[in-house]
Amino acid sequence: xxxxxxxxxxxxxxxxxxxxxxxxxxxxxxxxxxxxxxxxxxxxxxxxxxxxxxxxxxxxxxxxxxxxxxxxxxxxxxxxxxxxxxxxxxxxxxxxxxxxxxxxxxxxxxxxxxxxxxxxxxxxxxxxxxxxxxxxxxxxxxxxxxxxxxxxxxxxxxxxxxxxxxxxxxxxxxxxxxxxxxxxxxxxxxxxxxxxxxxxxxxxxxxxxxxxxxxxxxxxxxxxxxxxxxxxxxxxxxxxxxxxxxxxxxxxxxxxxxxxxxxxxxxxxxxxxxxxxxxxxxxxxxxxxxxxxxxxxxxxxxxxxxxxxxxxxxxxxxxxxxxxxxxxxxxxxxxxxxxxxxxxxx
Numbered sequence: 435x436x437x438x439x440x441x442x443x444x445x446x447x448x449x450x451x452x453x454x455x456x457x458x459x460x461x462x463x464x465x466x467x468x469x470x471x472x473x474x475x476x477x478x479x480x481x482x483x484x485x486x487x488x489x490x491x492x493x494x495x496x497x498x499x500x501x502x503x504x505x506x507x508x509x510x511x512x513x514x515x516x517x518x519x520x521x522x523x524x525x526x527x528x529x530x531x532x533x534x535x536x537x538x539x540x541x542x543x544x545x546x547x548x549x550x551x552x553x554x555x556x557x558x559x560x561x562x563x564x565x566x567x568x569x570x571x572x573x574x575x576x577x578x579x580x581x582x583x584x585x586x587x588x589x590x591x592x593x594x595x596x597x598x599x600x601x602x603x604x605x606x607x608x609x610x611x612x613x614x615x616x617x618x619x620x621x622x623x624x625x626x627x628x629x630x631x632x633x634x635x636x637x638x639x640x641x642x643x644x645x646x647x648x649x650x651x652x653x654x655x656x657x658x659x660x661x662x663x664x665x666x667x668x669x670x671x672x673x674x675x676x677x678x679x680x681x682x683x684x685x686x687x688x689x690x691x692x693x694x695x696x697x698x699x700x701x702x703x704x705x706x707x708x709x710x711x712x713x714x715x716x717x718x719x720x721x722x723x724x725x726x727x728x729x730x731x732x733x734x735x736x737x738x739x740x741x742x743x744x745x746x747x748x749x750x751x752x753x754x755x756x757x758x759x760x761x762x763x764x765x766x767x768x769x770x771x772x773x774x775x776x777x778x779x780x
Contacts, residue, residue, distance in 0.1 A: 472529040473502060474501055475502065475503060480499055480526055481608065482521045482539070493506075493509045501526055522608055522609045524539050524545055547607070551601055557576055557595075557596065560579065570612050575612045577612070580592055584613070595720070596651075597643070597644050597651075597721050600622055602727070606618065647730060651729070653732055655682075655723055656684060662754055663729060664732045665756065668736040669743070669756070672741070672742050674716065674717070678715070679712060684723075685709045686702050686709075697774055709722065743758070743760065745766040745770050747770070748766075
């Protein structure tokens with residue numbers, strides 16, 4: 435009886451040893467597969483949408499995009515290692531192991547995207563440009579840009595909201611939501627105004643930050659010549675201080691919804707709109723263009739001048755001629771009108 439017990443005990447021990455070796459072998463093979471075998475098939479960017487919440491969905495994307503050969507093995511490996519699903523944009527390299535792959539995609543270590551915008555006239559255009567870089571579509575971005583309640587959170591109205599978006603290049607994550615994008619732009623706006631002595635320069639203009647941006651949006655539409663911008667800004671500040679209407683043609687084009695108009699006619703000036711600065715004194719309700727930094731700084735560094743008028747030069751070079759009196763200005767304006775007539779521009 436004792437010998438039989440010894441035999442049974444020996445068999446159990448042998449079985450346990452075999453099980454242990456089997457477990458170690460299986461674990462070793464799994465770790466080898468995880469840490470040593472090359473599993474990523476190509477270089478490229480993989481995009482995991484925000485609505486992807488399961489390993490099955492993530493594995494399907496990697497498989498369908500040709501980054502991995504076996505989605506079942508991938509799901510097993512991720513589940514065993516305890517990784518989660520993190521939406522975003524990830525840069526993958528051919529020959530990556532599962533360990534290297536998951537050190538990115540399984541931990542949310544995204545590859546940032548560079549979002550660049552400039553030459554923006556409307557919220558629609560801004561939404562369209564930004565949507566090229568991030569997951570959010572243009573409609574959801576536009577809805578956020580036109581959301582008055584959201585604008586008020588940051589101290590703006592729908593009309594002044596465009597002044598918060600400073601044209602530049604920014605690093606963001608691909609899965610940035612419209613609300614997150616706006617929050618980031620507000621931080622950049624505050625950073626912009628706290629730099630370069632802009633707060634101190636602001637006091638000399640007698641304007642608020644939003645008013646500076648509104649005036650800058652007119653200046654950039656009047657001229658693309660950097661050297662002229664501070665003088666034109668100075669002229670408009672003179673008119674504001676004197677209580678004169680700005681009589682800025684770009685605001686009429688904005689009111690008409692047609693920036694392509696080459697020649698403002700008397701009939702255009704009759705449009706009823708708070709943006710028509712021929713009929714209304716002071717600045718319009720908000721920017722007519724998302725002003726670039728160069729235009730904002732031109733207003734802050736405005737040129738003190740005794741000019742009150744300016745007109746496009748008759749050589750149609752894009753430059754301007756300046757006048758102190760209305761009589762001088764009318765002569766300049768007639769010379770420009772004659773130049774347009776000679777070229778048949780109506």
